[in-house]
Amino acid sequence: MDLQLKGKTALVTGSTGGIGYAIALGLLKEGAKVYINGRTEERIHQAIQRLKSLVPDAEVKGIAADFSKVEEVEALIAELPAVDILVNNVGIYGDRPFESTDDRQWFFDFEVNVMSGVRLSRHYVAAMKKKNWGRIIFISSESAINIPEDMITYGVTKTAYLGLSRGLAKYLKGTNITVNAVLPGPTVAEGGGMFGEIARKKGITVEEAQLAFLKEKRNSSIIRRFAEAEEVANLVVYVASPLSSATTGAALRADGGVVDAAF
Template sequence: MDLQLKGKTALVTGSASGIGYAIALGLAKEGASVYINSRTEETLRNAIQSIKSAVADASVDGIVADFSKVEEVNALIEQLPEIDILVNNVGVYGNQPFETTDDAHWFRDFEINVMSGVRLSRHYAPLMKAKNWGRIIFISSESAINIPEDMILYGVTKTAYLGLSRGLAKYLKGTNVTVNAVLPGPTLASATDKMFEEIAAAKNISVEEAPMAFIQEKRPSSIIQRFAKTEEVANMVVYVASPLSSATTGAALRVDGGVVDTAF
């Protein structure tokens, strides 16, 4: 199926690895010109080379930016003033005991997980509206609905993305600019490797057994009973970024493996 993305320009934040990288790769395979992002030049260069190795004719470039710093967000916008597709993927997470997570940690995570999407959308949405075409996608999480007790802060930031995406979709009603949130469940990425090692050590099991141990303890409602692959999440995002998804907007689209125990 041709997703009609040739000639479109996309920005995927936090995309040197993990879900963001898989999204950037998927968009490049469909012929979009893709800008990826990382906090360091080295990781950015490696990711660009990896995409070019996988896609012979890939149009991919990168911009270094730390989304905890508003001046670096502004610098990114100056380098890339107009795009067709914005994927707000950048985010941080980790074990965050509620009673010991201080204000500074809350504000830092909100800067990265929420305000990055606010600032970029505030710039790009009016431009998309003016040309009457665009896609804005927020990478939320099943944790936005099924908030984990050990990562309340992360869950709250991802819930904020649900409200932001729905409100922005309404703001852009009657246009050909769509806004959606995608909610991944537990997904394999480089960041999960350390987690699996810690689980294995704590439970005296092998690293290979750790993913299932996590699912059984932390996400027992999972229907697929496994971690998703990054490309499984990316497939949804790439479709939603395409012109073929024109009737899908204001939606919270779950790629959670059935973790959230509801059919709607």
């Protein structure tokens, strides 16, 4: 299937690894020009080399920016003033015991996980309106619905993305600009992520560590495994395409059935 993405320009934040990298790769395979983003030039260079090895004719560039710093966001916007597709993927997470998580950490997490998407969307929507075409996609999480008790700050920021995406979609009613949120579930990280460390400490495989996590924390999973980043990216790439023109204001789950609800 041709997703009609040739000639489109996309920005994918937080895309030197993981789901963001898989999204960038999927867009490049469909012929889009993609700007990837990370916090360091070294990580960006490495990601670009990998992407070009997989898609030799890829039009891919990188812009370094730390989304906790407003001035770096402004510099990114100055370097890339307009895009057709914006994928707000950048995000941070970690164990945040509620009673010992101070205001500074709350504001820091909110700055990166929510305000990054607010600032970029607020800027890029103007050019999209002039062209009367665009795609804005927020990468939320099943944690937006199943708020983890050990990562309340993360869950709250991801819930905020659901409200932001729905409200922005309504604001853009009657245009050819769609706005959606995609909710991944537990997804395989490069090198095993935190499960690689857990596996080493317990003397088990990464897969065994992941299965133990699902049993204890996400027992509602229907696929009974972690998703691959590419599986999440496939949904995002479709939503970014002109073929998804009737899908907007939606919270689209790629969660492996973790959210225990029919709708």
